[in-house]
Amino acid sequence: MPEIRVRFEDLSVGYEIPKLARSITREDVERYADVSGDRNPLHLDDGFARSVGFPGVIAHGMFTMGHLAHCLTDWLGDPSALSRMDVQLRAPVFLGDVIVADGRVKALDPKMRTVVLDVWVTVDRDGSVEYPIRRGEAEVRLPAE
Amino acid sequence: MAEEAAVPMNPALEGKVYPPVPFTVDPERVERFRAAFGEERDIVPPTFVTAAEWAVFPGIIEDPGLELDFSRVVHAQQEYEWRRPLVVGETLTVRPRIASIREKGGHGFLTVETELVGADGAIVVIARATLIERGV
Numbered sequence: 247m248p249e250i251r252v253r254f255e256d257l258s259v260g261y262e263i264p265k266l267a268r269s270i271t272r273e274d275v276e277r278y279a280d281v282s283g284d285r286n287p288l289h290l291d292d293g294f295a296r297s298v299g300f301p302g303v304i305a306h307g308m309f310t311m312g313h314l315a316h317c318l319t320d321w322l323g324d325p326s327a328l329s330r331m332d333v334q335l336r337a338p339v340f341l342g343d344v345i346v347a348d349g350r351v352k353a354l355d356p357k358m359r360t361v362v363l364d365v366w367v368t369v370d371r372d373g374s375v376e377y378p379i380r381r382g383e384a385e386v387r388l389p390a391e
Numbered sequence: 392m393a394e395e396a397a398v399p400m401n402p403a404l405e406g407k408v409y410p411p412v413p414f415t416v417d418p419e420r421v422e423r424f425r426a427a428f429g430e431e432r433d434i435v436p437p438t439f440v441t442a443a444e445w446a447v448f449p450g451i452i453e454d455p456g457l458e459l460d461f462s463r464v465v466h467a468q469q470e471y472e473w474r475r476p477l478v479v480g481e482t483l484t485v486r487p488r489i490a491s492i493r494e495k496g497g498h499g500f501l502t503v504e505t506e507l508v509g510a511d512g513a514i515v516v517i518a519r520a521t522l523i524e525r526g527v
Contacts, residue, residue: 268429281423283445286461298462307466309427312438316428320495325437332470378448384471 251323254359254388261351266317269344270305278309307335310367310378317347319382333382343369361386400499401458408488409450414443415482435477440516444505447487466469468521486509499524
């Protein structure tokens with residue numbers, strides 16, 4: 247069984263979690279549409295995506311959020327510590343993009359052993375940085391020693 | 392392409408509760424979900440909850456009374472509150488309701504709040520999805 251490997255005592259405001267990058271392919275988007283059940287043509291049909299103003303299909307916002315959650319569970323070691331996430335999906339993610347999930351501790355409650363993090367996801371397109379998720383928030387609850 | 396006249400969502404549906412639907416945390420589907428994210432540990436990924444939401448979203452999106460044009464929809468915001476991780480093989484009850492319908496800046500905002508309830512009756516996850524219907 248996976249175990250929580252983050253100790254509350256090791257954290258402080260400003261602590262940065264390890265970033266996690268991944269590229270987005272058409273196969274990723276199609277596979278996610280199948281497994282999630284979200285078969286909106288915006289993610290599957292280039293012609294439809296163009297008809298609503300995008301250059302082609304875009305990745306699911308929930309794929310971006312899922313990648314961010316993966317970044318958090320990678321850091322934590324176990325999903326049982328993750329108690330809340332709240333994100334706004336601000337910019338589309340296109341095929342070929344590399345999304346980078348990241349986060350930083352912004353508040354700690356020693357009594358409740360909860361940690362609130364700012365979390366975000368960036369895409370760097372030729373030096374221009376977009377934020378598919380800009381000011382997301384995650385809350386983590388860590389067990390007593 | 393000519394734009395069709397956009398009809399705003401029907402605000403009277405705010406608060407509407409939809410019938411609960413059972414959702415089993417299927418091991419094969421969890422496996423595929425983990426593979427989609429490159430998750431190598433033996434866990435149910437936290438956002439697997441999305442699959443449970445999609446068990447009930449079609450019934451809301453296609454509710455004729457709502458007058459939502461799904462071809463104009465993009466996902467704008469998502470919140471999850473997890474009381475515990477999902478367990479492979481368990482069957483949850485998925486209880487959706489329309490938490491709010493708003494109009495702002497020429498766009499419609501629909502928030503669906505979905506509770507996932509365990510076999511013991513305790514809430515396991517609360518999900519809030521906000522969809523934007525563009526250009527109403």
